[in-house]
Amino acid sequence: MGVEFLKIKEVDEAKEIINEKFNEYYTPQPEVIDISDSNNRITFSKIESKIDFPPFNRSLKDGFAIKAEDSYGVNEENPKKLKVIDFLEAGSFSDKTVELGKSVEISTGAPIPDGADAVVMVEFSNRAEENSELEEDEIEILTSVTPSQDIGQKGSDVKKGQVILDENILLNPPKIGVIAAQGINTVNVYKKPKVGIISTGNELLTNQEELKPGKIYDVNSEMIKAGVNNCGAEGRCLGIVKDIYDDLKTKIQESLKECDILLCSGGTSAGVGDNIRDILDELGEVYIHGITVQPGKPTILGVVDGKIVIGLPGNPVSAIVIFNVFVAPSIKKLAGFKEEEEQKTIKGTLARRIHSPIGRMQYQLVRVEDDTVYPIFKDSGAIFSLASAAGYTKVSKQTELLEEGEEVEVILFN
């Protein structure tokens, strides 16, 4: 009984240790997935084009493929009569060759036939029905065009072997379009780290159970799972365990087999039934036990079998704040997100003063309306405050008071 706290860690010190331990024990992993599943995933490696695009010289307009030479000096007063030797829709191709005096009627996207080097738009032509002097298989063109006009040259958009997307790119619909244009059907992306989640506490019920005297429903499993998923990882709820040393130890050992990172909540203080610290000491090594923050002081980081185990406070408000501040950034990084995508913040004016304990960084839950920031003051056990909390405001450990009217930054929950 009465586990000794390690020397309590300052916020920056704790963040550094967590970042270091993630770097020491994990490397981002790749995973090849179908393009259909690639939206909002992050490329792990560069993507190179497999083909020239367009893959052939193609018409950019509906009209007539001709030899440009045939059109020189042509205008509405001096039209030029051409024979139409074929008709090409997109998707088809012609084995005929365009010579002087000849043309192939062509649709947008169809391949330019051999011999032709320009396209005259249909708007600048007449057919037999528009000019009775023309035969059925004749047209007249009414404008001059230059070589290459209205032709999308093979490879003009992308050359085969060219990098079309870099690594570390968040895929969105247009970028998926660029990949699809290459006929590429799989993408190498950052693999989602598997993060196991355990709630500990004799008082906890699953949402399949009836409420019983002295018991409460488990909040942290579903809440932290959602938080983990928002980091681009895959959260797995592994259940509730009682605060019984051997049960919890066995559960931690088993859980580590099926996840990369393990998040426990509850049982992190130094009180009766708070076993996480002792178990991690027995199974591996503990690097953090206690951070100078409010709420969430009794936070633990240990390493067991080369995997990080984090002990979050059991109190749900503390758990989600500590998760966001200390754990989420490292998970996001492992999942391939860049630092600047880590935290969304807004600025606003404080509606009421906030008192804060000297010597601890305080994370104060706040509600935001327009640009006004309302601190939510509640008992430490209150959960309902999370319904209206937009996020939290930091009050540094040297600050005892933030005054009404001060501009503060709010770190938003995602």
Add this chain to the structure above:
Amino acid sequence: MGVEFLKIKEVDEAKEIINEKFNEYYTPQPEVIDISDSNNRITFSKIESKIDFPPFNRSLKDGFAIKAEDSYGVNEENPKKLKVIDFLEAGSFSDKTVELGKSVEISTGAPIPDGADAVVMVEFSNRAEENSELEEDEIEILTSVTPSQDIGQKGSDVKKGQVILDENILLNPPKIGVIAAQGINTVNVYKKPKVGIISTGNELLTNQEELKPGKIYDVNSEMIKAGVNNCGAEGRCLGIVKDIYDDLKTKIQESLKECDILLCSGGTSAGVGDNIRDILDELGEVYIHGITVQPGKPTILGVVDGKIVIGLPGNPVSAIVIFNVFVAPSIKKLAGFKEEEEQKTIKGTLARRIHSPIGRMQYQLVRVEDDTVYPIFKDSGAIFSLASAAGYTKVSKQTELLEEGEEVEVILFN
């Protein structure tokens, strides 16, 4: 041949028609899902608490549950000796009653036993090992406490029947925590509209096929599906159809059976092989054919069997821009998103001038670096521009030129 364009629509007119038709033919639908799947979904109805929270008077601290009266006048110089009649961890409960002179040792979260009305923190007590004058079953308290001190009263956080979350709330981890605390395991959320996606064109290949002469890979299916999914709907790729009237007609009829909304791309112009307009005229009614925009003029909106069918341009750049500008807002609204969540924008300075056709709203793809906005000028068939495009800038139909150095707004692709 030669379908007549309906009177071409102005941008605002087209937006209004699309909005009206969505309102006329669709109502947002609810769906009951497991709390585990509720992250990033939107509540369709208010959620009421099923239970008081906390569900019982509980200790907020590790310590001793006593009658506050026993502590009056007590301090370090005048400690008070109390008998310990029970020990309560969180999750257990006691059938003993605390009377004057007695106490129950209690952990944070455990239910306050009958008779007790305050908690003395363990830090303000001594046991036998700290004071040899005490028996094993005795403690002394060193401070006075007031009634209710360090007790979380039943229902003090949330009362049974209270609204804990309103309708139209985007669920995130903390809000899921609030629901979980109630033992609620299902949530009534906005159902995802099912959006079918068809690509039309004789030139299109799936990514399972080898490249053939005159053919290109289908871009729009996967790209538009990702766009649809980002609107909170469920995109379903229903395949590629050739530009053959009867094939396309049958495909549209079959597809409408398995989706709420149908998006086709390609075949929307008035050229040879552009059948969508005629088919929609035959099967139902067409309300838009042509919008004064660049790119994407030949956009179609029709209604068949009470369902909206949209014909997007076949050109991928046009297709994704038209989808974002005209279709995404209505799908998002049907999926429960609020208008202000519709479009993310940033401001920046134009690095180069943009020429724009008078009489059409132009959506110019742009790349953004820091605060500088670079227009991406490319052939209309170019797809690679989508790799670097952050979004697009609007150039209104009265504007012929945006000058270098002007501040512009960029609507970001999501």
